Amino acid sequence: MSSLVLFPEGGYTGGDSISKHKDLAASSTTSLHPQQPPVPSLSPGVNGSISLGKTKAGLDLKIRSYPQFATLQEERHYRKTHLAAAFRIFAERGYDEGVAGHISVRDPILTDHFWLNPLSMHFAQIRVSDLILVDEEGRIVEGNEPINTAAFTIHSAIHRARPDVHAACHAHSVHGKAFSVFGRELDMITQDSLRFYKSHGVYRHFGGVVVDADEGARIAGALGGGKAVILQNHGLLTVGGSVDEAAFWFMSMDRTCHAQLLADAAAAGSGCEKKLIDEDECEHSARSVGGPEKGWLAFQPYYDDILARTKGDFLG
Incomplete structure (x- = not known):
């Protein structure tokens, strides 16, 4: 079975299900053990993914994918609802700090x-109706509240430099800003860290609150074509082809920073050496865990959870 799904960037990903069964049981009639059932051989799909989607009854189950829309108005509504949900999820993880932190999503019409x-407004209170639409000059087109100057400076530079990016997340999460003080990239020491293999940069400068357009452009330059950038002495910034993807990359990167801080502290205290993942394995595994469709899909359980627990409060 091959499941074919469309994601925001228009690319396709397929997942091959169980291939031909291979009987690995011994054929000897003198064995004291009953013959074992055939062991399935898992076939890697596109980008190394493995999906099991064939039921015993022969039905093909489809992987959840970024929806297709009949109108741009429908897509605008989808992007806004998932943006509001991302703020609620960030609030629960403690990514808020005063008025710092912001997430943006490109409007599909304008x-x-x-x-x-x-x-x-606190992240935990944001609803769809609270979101602010801003133009390329920083003028408010829809909404009744001011926006953060730094938010516009950073996000406008990224959206201008990266037409492929539809969303960006920045917040002062504890583990992200703690790791940022080293002004260095993440080590490839866990499977989860491979989501950022050769796809994140470091902005090795701190110039205070980002209110200057040139500073925003330099941050966009440090991001390059990647999915994330570590802002030295500041925090993390992630991007994606959907707000779902960008938000999940942020959540994952913050936890990856946490894991590395713990590993570095343990290594320093014990004298044990960290084991880095081999370069060849990094190349292979990064394709399995770091694609845009993987980021979008990984966010869906969090969206489902916040929708159920809040009874859709953020949709208002």
């Missing part, structure tokens, strides 16, 4: 405009 959070 493509040089993007939606942001209001300046003084």
Whole structure:
């Protein structure tokens, strides 16, 4: 079975299900053990993914994928609802700090405009109706609250430099800003860290609150064509082809920073050497865990959970 799904960038990913069964049981009639059932051989799909989607009854189960929309208005609504959900999820993880932190999503109709959070509203209270639409000059097109100047400076530079990016996340998460003080990239020491293999950069400068357009452009330059950038002495910034993808990369990167801080501390205290993942394995495994469709899909359980627990409060 091959399941074919469309994701935001228009690329396809396939997942091959169980291939031909291979009977590995011994054929000897003198064996004291009953013959074992055939062991399935898992066939890697596109980009090394493995999906099991064939039922015993022969039905092909489809992988959840970024939806297709009948109108751009429908897609705008989808992007805004998932943006509001991302703020609620970030709040639960403690990524809020005063009025710092922001997530943006590009508008699918006015493509040089993007939606942001209001300046003084806590992440945990944001609803769809609270979101602010801002144009390329920083003027508010929809909404009744001011926006964070740094938010516009950073996000406008990224959306301008990266037409493929539809969303960006920045917050002062504890583990992200703790790791940022080293001004270095993550080590490839865990499977999860491979999501950022050769796809994240470091902005090795701190110039205070980002209110200068040139500073925003330099941050976009440090991001390059990647999915994340570590802002030295500041925090993390992630991007994606959907707000779901960008938000999951942020969550994963913050936890990866946490894991490395723990590993580095343990190594320093014990004298044990960290084992880095081999370069060849990094290349192979990064394709399995770091694609845009993987980021989008990984966010869906969090969206489902916040939707159920809040009874859709953020949709208002």
